[in-house]
Amino acid sequence: MVWKLTTLIENHGDKEGVLACEHGLSVLIEGEGFRMLMDTGQSGAFYENAEKMGLSLADLDCLLLSHAHYDHTGGLFRLINRGSMPKKVYVGRHFFRKCYHRKADGHMKFIGMKFDRQILHELGVPVEEICTDSLDIAGGVTLYRNFEQITDYEKLNPDFFYQEEDSVCAPFGRCADSLNYIPDSFEDETAVALDTGEGLFVVAGCSHPGIVNILTTISARSGRKICGVIGGTHLVDADETRVRKTAEDFKKLGIRYVGVSHCTGDQNLRILKECFGEGFVFNCTGNVIELSWQLSGLS
Numbered sequence: 515m516v517w518k519l520t521t522l523i524e525n526h527g528d529k530e531g532v533l534a535c536e537h538g539l540s541v542l543i544e545g546e547g548f549r550m551l552m553d554t555g556q557s558g559a560f561y562e563n564a565e566k567m568g569l570s571l572a573d574l575d576c577l578l579l580s581h582a583h584y585d586h587t588g589g590l591f592r593l594i595n596r597g598s599m600p601k602k603v604y605v606g607r608h609f610f611r612k613c614y615h616r617k618a619d620g621h622m623k624f625i626g627m628k629f630d631r632q633i634l635h636e637l638g639v640p641v642e643e644i645c646t647d648s649l650d651i652a653g654g655v656t657l658y659r660n661f662e663q664i665t666d667y668e669k670l671n672p673d674f675f676y677q678e679e680d681s682v683c684a685p686f687g688r689c690a691d692s693l694n695y696i697p698d699s700f701e702d703e704t705a706v707a708l709d710t711g712e713g714l715f716v717v718a719g720c721s722h723p724g725i726v727n728i729l730t731t732i733s734a735r736s737g738r739k740i741c742g743v744i745g746g747t748h749l750v751d752a753d754e755t756r757v758r759k760t761a762e763d764f765k766k767l768g769i770r771y772v773g774v775s776h777c778t779g780d781q782n783l784r785i786l787k788e789c790f791g792e793g794f795v796f797n798c799t800g801n802v803i804e805l806s807w808q809l810s811g812l813s
Contacts, residue, residue: 551574
């Protein structure tokens with residue numbers, strides 16, 4: 515069994531400079547005839563990147579939108595407008611809440627998706643909202659959400675808020691001002707765990723609940739060790755002490771392969787590379803990782 519993970523877009527450009535990059539994430543996961551897209555970046559440029567890399571997105575078994583922020587959902591219309599409707603679109607429970615970030619001046623900036631449940635229904639998008647803590651969607655592929663707050667150093671950012679989904683109003687602006695802003699606990703955030711035989715390899719979106727909280731929760735629920743992780747960690751605002759504590763806890767979980775990026779922060783990437791040496795992969799736009807059952811093909 516071999517898993518192939520191709521990062522279609524990420525904050526950092528490819529080595530050749532031919533692919534678009536942006537603040538966002540999109541990863542194509544393939545294995546044993548199964549093809550899954552996780553997230554769509556913020557602009558849809560991931561689609562053109564896939565074409566440049568010779569990858570078709572026309573026969574996706576499913577799409578997972580890891581959480582409702584614009585930099586992970588913004589390219590959805592590019593995908594479906596190109597005739598690449600996935601057979602299933604997975605979202606976590608409460609995905610359709612409206613998301614905001616409180617700026618330094620107190621202004622609430624909308625950072626959510628540019629669609630709502632009704633729009634997707636009218637377009638015939640086959641959405642399945644995950645209400646359980648985990649969901650097996652294919653052989654060796656499990657989705658996890660509703661992560662526990664376990665560590666004492668990974669706290670939810672108090673500047674992220676949501677407004678409840680309002681089916682009466684239109685998707686943007688509308689009567690949102692009449693709704694309350696509620697601190698976001700990111701119950702919708704969902705990660706992918708791939709069985710490698712040696713352990714689980716996790717693909718994370720932004721890790722707002724805390725990357726160690728996510729990985730520890732997955733390990734506890736599955737009864738399996740975590741052998742590797744790629745995606746976003748939301749360590750971008752973390753100090754060096756927290757980053758080194760994160761690396762220490764990664765190792766306690768059995769993680770040997772680390773390919774995080776996106777919302778990790780460049781300085782923190784350097785620290786993680788120092789901690790993991792050859793086990794660290796700079797997972798930029800265009801990077802391809804192949805995982806065999808023994809993980810011998812990580813590149």
